[in-house]
Amino acid sequence: MTPDQFGLVALLGAAVLIVAVTGVRLTGRLGVPGLLLYLGIGLLLGAVLPGDVIVEPNIAIVVGFGALVLILAHGGLTTSLDDFRPVIMPSLVLATVGVAVSLAIVALPLILLLDVDPQVAILLAAALSATDAAAVFAVLRRINVSTRLRTLLEGESGLNDAPVVVLVTVVASGSLQGAPWLVPIVVVVQLLIGGVVGVGVGFATRWTLQRLALPAIGLYPIAAIAMLVLAFGLADFAQSSGFMAVYVAAVILGSAQDLPHRRAVIGFSDGLSWLAEIGLFVMLGLLAQPERLPASIGIALVATVVLVAVARPVSALISLAPFRWPIREVGFVSFAGLRGAVPIIFAAIPLGLGMPGAEVIFDATLIVVLILTLLQSPALPWIARILRITVPAEPAALSVDVAPLDDLDAAVLGIDIDAECRLIGVYVGELPLPEGAVASLLIRGDRALPVDSETRLRSGDRLIVVASAGVRSVTERRMRELSRGGRLGGWRESSG
Secondary structure (H helix, E strand, O other): OOHHHHHHHHHHHHHHHHHHHHHHHHHHHHOOOHHHHHHHHHHHHHHHOOHHHOOOHHHHHHHHHHHHHHHHHHHHHOOOHHHHHHHHHHHHHHHHHHHHHHHHHHHHHHHHOOOOOHHHHHHHHHHHOOOOHHHHHHHHOOOOEOHHHHHHHHHHHHHOHHHHHHHHHHHHHOOOOOOOOHHHHHHHHHHHHHHHHHHHHHHHHHHHHHHOOOOOOOHHHHHHHHHHHHHHHHHHHOOOOHHHHHHHHHHHHHOOOOOEOHHHHHHHHHHHHHHHHHHHHHHHHHHOOHHHHHHHHHHHHHHHHHHHHHHHHHHHHHHHHHHOOOHHHHHHHHHOOOOOHHHHHHHHHHHHHOOOOHHHHHHHHHHHHHHHHHHHHHHHHHHHHHOOOEOOOOOOOOEEEEEEEHHHOEEEEEEEOOOOOOOOOOEHHHOOOOOOEEEEEEEEOOEEEOOOOOOEOOOOOEEEEEEEHHHHHHHHHHHHHHHHHOHHHHHHHHHO
8 A cells, every 4th residue: 555545545444434333223223233234344345346455364364363352352351350250160161171062063064974174174163163252242241141141151252262263273284283182282281371471461450550650541541452462462472372361361450440540441442342343344354255155155054053053052061061050041151152253263264374175164154154143143132031041130330430649649539320329319428438538529410519418429420539549449449338238338348
C-alpha cells in the first residue's frame, strides 16, 4: 500500500466498521448471530475486490492470533477470580481431556467412513475441538444460568485455545512425527509454563498499576493491555502457551478490587475486543474461497453431526464425571460448545504451512462453523429452559472505580448503585465508612448533588467517596458487604 492509497483504504475500513457495528442491532432483532454478518462482509469483499488484496494465510494467522489475544484479555478481565477458582479444575479438564476425546471421536469416522487422510482428519478434528471465546462470552452473558456454569464454559473457552494450537502446529508441521507420544507431554509442559507466566505477570501488573502515577486516565487502559500482551510475548519466548498466559494474567488483573480506573480499563478492553472480533471475521471471509466450498460439504456435514451428537456430549460427560456435576448442567455443557472464529484460525495454520489437504481442512471448518453459528447460538436459551437450569437474575456485583490522588495519598472511589444492589434506599449517614473516608458527592443522572447524612441512595446513582490509602481497602470491603446485606451488612462486617 502506498501513501496515495491510504485514503481509499481508510474509507473502505471505516465503511466496513460502520456497517458491522450498526448491523449488530439488526441481526439481534432477527435472532441471527452478528458473527455471520462479519463473515458475510468478508466473503462479499473477497468476491468484489481484486485478487491482489486477498489475505495470505500466514498474515491471517498472525492477525488472528493478535485478535485472539485481545478477545481473551477482555474475557479474563471481566471474569471474577472468586467465581473462576471453584471451576478451574473442571474447566482445565474440559480444555485438555475434553479436547483429546473430541478429537478422537470426530477423526475416526472421517478416516474409516470417508477415507480421509489421517493427518487431515486429525487436524480438522483438532481445529473443531476448540470452543470460541468471543462467542461464549457474547452468548452466555445474555442467558440466565448459574454463575458457576457460565464461568465453567467461559474458562474452558479461555483455556482450550492453548492445547489446540499446540496440537495443530505440531501435527501440521510433522515436527514430532517420529515420536507422537511426546505430543501430550509438550501440551502439558506448555500449559504449565504459560500458567506460571500468566500468574507472575498478572500479579506484577496489579502491583504496578496501583502504584503508577500516570498523568492521564487514558494511559491506564493502555498500560493494562500492554502488560497482558507482554504476558503472551514472555510465554511465547519461553516456548510455552501465550494464550494461557494472557487469560490467566487477565483474570488475576481484572479481579483486583483496587484496580485504578477499572471502568476505563474494561471499556477500552471491550472496544478492542469488538474491533478484534469484527476484523477477524471479515479477514477470514476474505481468506475463504466460496467456489471451493462445495467440495468439502460432505466432510463438513459428517463432522458436524459427529461433533454435536457424539463427540461433545461424550467429552463433557467424561470430563465432568469426576466432579459430580448435575446431569442437566452436563447436558447444557454438551450443547454449549460454541464455535466461531477460533477454529477457523487454527484451520488456517496448515494453509500457511502449505500442507497437502490444507484447503479441505480450512473449507470444512468454515462450513461447520457457519452451520453451528446459525443453529446453535439461537437455540441455547431454549435448551436452558428445556433442561430447567435457568436461574433468576443474580444481583450485580458492586462496581467500584478507583482513581488515585497521588498528592494526597488517597483515592476517589466511584460506587455505582445498580438496580439489584441492596444499597438502594440506604441513607448516607448509615454507611459504615471508616475514619479517613468521606462521602463527598452524589451523581444522579446529569446532576452532581451535595451529600449529607440524610441523602438517600437510589438506583442508578454514583456515590463519590474519598478514602485515604490506609482505609481504602476497608472502605471497599464495608461497601461491598453493605451492597450484599443491606442495612445490616455494615453491622455484620463491623461485628465480624
